[in-house]
Amino acid sequence: MKAILELESVHKSFGGLHVTQNVSFSVMSGEISAIIGPNGAGKTTLFNQITGHLQPNSGRILLKGRDVVGQSPQKIVAQGIGRAFQIASLFPDETVLDNVKVACLSKLDQTRRFWRPVQAFRQATDRAYSILEDLGLEKQADRLAFELAHGDQKLLDIGIALVLEPQLLLLDEPTAGMSPEERQRTRELIKKLWKAYDLTLVFIEHDMDMVFGIAEKVRVLQLGALLAEGTPDEIRNNKEVVTAYLGEA
Amino acid sequence: MTMKPGPKYSAAVLWTLMILGFALVPVLMSSSYQLNLASHVLVWGLFAVAFNMLWGVTGMLSFGQALYYGLGAYFVGLMVEYLGSAWYLPAIGIGMLAVAATSFLLGLLVIRVGGVYFTMLTLAFGQLAWQITFKWYDFTGGDDGIQGITAPGFLQNPIAYYYFLLVLVMLSMWILKRMAYSPFGLMLRCVRQNPERVRFLGRRVRRNQLRVYIVSSLFAGLAGSLMAGIDNSIHTDMFFWTTSGEVILMSVLGGLNQFFGPFVGAVAIIIIEDIVGAWTEYWSLIIGSLIMGMVILFPKGLVGELHHLKLRMMQLKARRSE
Ligand SMILES: Nc1ncnc2c1ncn2[C@@H]1O[C@H](COP(=O)(O)OP(=O)(O)O)[C@@H](O)[C@H]1O
Ligand SMILES: [Mg+2]
Numbered sequence: 001m002k003a004i005l006e007l008e009s010v011h012k013s014f015g016g017l018h019v020t021q022n023v024s025f026s027v028m029s030g031e032i033s034a035i036i037g038p039n040g041a042g043k044t045t046l047f048n049q050i051t052g053h054l055q056p057n058s059g060r061i062l063l064k065g066r067d068v069v070g071q072s073p074q075k076i077v078a079q080g081i082g083r084a085f086q087i088a089s090l091f092p093d094e095t096v097l098d099n100v101k102v103a104c105l106s107k108l109d110q111t112r113r114f115w116r117p118v119q120a121f122r123q124a125t126d127r128a129y130s131i132l133e134d135l136g137l138e139k140q141a142d143r144l145a146f147e148l149a150h151g152d153q154k155l156l157d158i159g160i161a162l163v164l165e166p167q168l169l170l171l172d173e174p175t176a177g178m179s180p181e182e183r184q185r186t187r188e189l190i191k192k193l194w195k196a197y198d199l200t201l202v203f204i205e206h207d208m209d210m211v212f213g214i215a216e217k218v219r220v221l222q223l224g225a226l227l228a229e230g231t232p233d234e235i236r237n238n239k240e241v242v243t244a245y246l247g248e249a
Numbered sequence: 250m251t252m253k254p255g256p257k258y259s260a261a262v263l264w265t266l267m268i269l270g271f272a273l274v275p276v277l278m279s280s281s282y283q284l285n286l287a288s289h290v291l292v293w294g295l296f297a298v299a300f301n302m303l304w305g306v307t308g309m310l311s312f313g314q315a316l317y318y319g320l321g322a323y324f325v326g327l328m329v330e331y332l333g334s335a336w337y338l339p340a341i342g343i344g345m346l347a348v349a350a351t352s353f354l355l356g357l358l359v360i361r362v363g364g365v366y367f368t369m370l371t372l373a374f375g376q377l378a379w380q381i382t383f384k385w386y387d388f389t390g391g392d393d394g395i396q397g398i399t400a401p402g403f404l405q406n407p408i409a410y411y412y413f414l415l416v417l418v419m420l421s422m423w424i425l426k427r428m429a430y431s432p433f434g435l436m437l438r439c440v441r442q443n444p445e446r447v448r449f450l451g452r453r454v455r456r457n458q459l460r461v462y463i464v465s466s467l468f469a470g471l472a473g474s475l476m477a478g479i480d481n482s483i484h485t486d487m488f489f490w491t492t493s494g495e496v497i498l499m500s501v502l503g504g505l506n507q508f509f510g511p512f513v514g515a516v517a518i519i520i521i522e523d524i525v526g527a528w529t530e531y532w533s534l535i536i537g538s539l540i541m542g543m544v545i546l547f548p549k550g551l552v553g554e555l556h557h558l559k560l561r562m563m564q565l566k567a568r569r570s571e
Contacts, residue, residue, distance in 0.1 A: 074452075089449075102439050114427070114432070116427075
């Protein structure tokens with residue numbers, strides 16, 4: 001197996017606050033893994049550096065062997081990284097369908113077309129519907145995005161990311177704010193998407209059923225540093241992790 | 250902006266009614282004054298709809314679209330004045346080319362600064378153009394403006410000119426409407442709602458803002474050049490900030506979130522100005538209060554509220570049939 005993403009001694013601080021401290025790890029192509037850690041540990045900030053939304057102070061971030069530090073999110077997304085955000089990042093006044101469709105049109109490089117109506121772009125429409133079906137959102141296609149339930153908004157965010165056919169997909173707390181039943185559904189859905197879309201998947205999660213249920217590998221962040229890395233079993237039995245994080249649950 | 254077009258036929262009915270209504274003005278009018286009023290409505294309506302592509306659709310509040318409106322007008326005015334009325338129609342085209350070039354170059358500059366700075370900078374450039382036109386008396390006629398701008402040939406006939414105007418305005422609105430509902434239009438709405446996400450779709454926010462800035466300015470320029478032939482005169486006021494303010498007001502009044510909102514806003518404001526202006530000399534005060542009252546009463550704009558009402562009735566009907 002080859003590494004699709006490699007972090008080498010990544011460091012980031014905001015003023016005196018060190019939010020990423022000497023973090024190194026490799027994500028293997030095709031794996032599904034979790035990042036856990038208490039609130040404020042620097043998980044989202046780590047994602048932000050990988051996707052170019054923030055620049056690390058030092059260290060290298062290699063995507064398929066190439067350093068992407070210093071590149072814009074726009075450039076990085078074109079190299080095969082997709083991301084869904086901790087707070088769903090949608091187009092609130094557009095329909096659910098159009099949220100996905102604008103991504104399809106972007107992918108097909110048709111967003112400059114200014115004459116025929118959006119509905120006439122069949123390829124984008126079909127693709128958007130098939131993604132909504134995969135997410136179980138097809139019945140809500142005509143609703144406006146802001147009207148969706150919180151959990152469905154998070155799914156829609158994932159849908160937008162999937163359109164661009166990322167090889168590596170980063171999900172930031174996909175089940176946050178969901179009811180236990182929704183979590184259960186989302187957990188199975190994410191596992192299904194991982195297989196169906198042939199993804200390398202990294203997710204941040206607080207829901208331990210999800211972490212220990214579907215991740216092949218777990219990484220623990222604490223105060224910006226990588227505290228531990230291993231299989232779910234290794235992490236569960238890691239004394240440091242139990243005292244620092246799991247113990248509190 | 251929720252731009253879901255209704256069933257095809259209702260759009261067709263709307264267009265037919267609108268075009269028919271305007272086309273019948275010369276037949277039904279009792280004085281040439283009414284023709285003049287209808288012409289003003291058409292030009293301002295186009296200007297406002299074009300402006301709203303920028304603001305309501307893409308979220309870019311320009312306070313300087315008068316720059317392009319004035320540019321269009323002065324190209325026609327100056328070329329007719331110095332070269333003769335045969336240049337009237339070519340001047341419209343040349344003026345639009347000039348507007349395209351100007352909006353492209355200025356756009357590169359003003360779009361780099363976002364939000365309120367964009368608004369201030371566009372205002373500053375508009376006022377600069379007004380200053381130049383005002384001061385450069387020998388060339389532009391300064392505060393006197395330019396009089397006696399006559400269209401060539403049969404267009405000298407006011408009714409012929411009116412139909413010429415009607416065709417160009419409706420054609421322009423049709424083009425803008427197609428744009429608004431196209432993938433490009435969807436992209437513009439997305440730029441307004443969540444530019445960060447647009448970037449993370451691999452698309453360029455500023456590039457799209459520049460495109461719509463040029464498109465909006467082009468039609469503002471066309472509106473200005475058409476205005477030159479209505480009253481046969483133009484004035485530096487066309488560059489003044491109040492002109493930019495007028496289309497903002499029309500958009501708010503008619504509804505930012507509806508394609509035809511600003512057009513209806515233009516109709517409303519011009520009719521109000523006409524009635525109140527004939528009736529009292531304190532017209533600007535009264536118009537101001539009237540418009541303020543309407544905006545408070547109908548926060549979604551006239552067309553927006555109408556649309557809202559329609560949705561509510563449909564919901565009620567659906568509930569009753571359940
Ligand atoms: N742009 C920023 N400027 C300053 N501090 C920030 C910024 N972004 C995040 N932080 C701080 O970095 C720390 C880690 O935040 P975050 O990565 O969001 O944590 P997590 O996702 O693990 O809950 C927090 O203390 C947060 O306040
Ligand atoms: Mg976070």
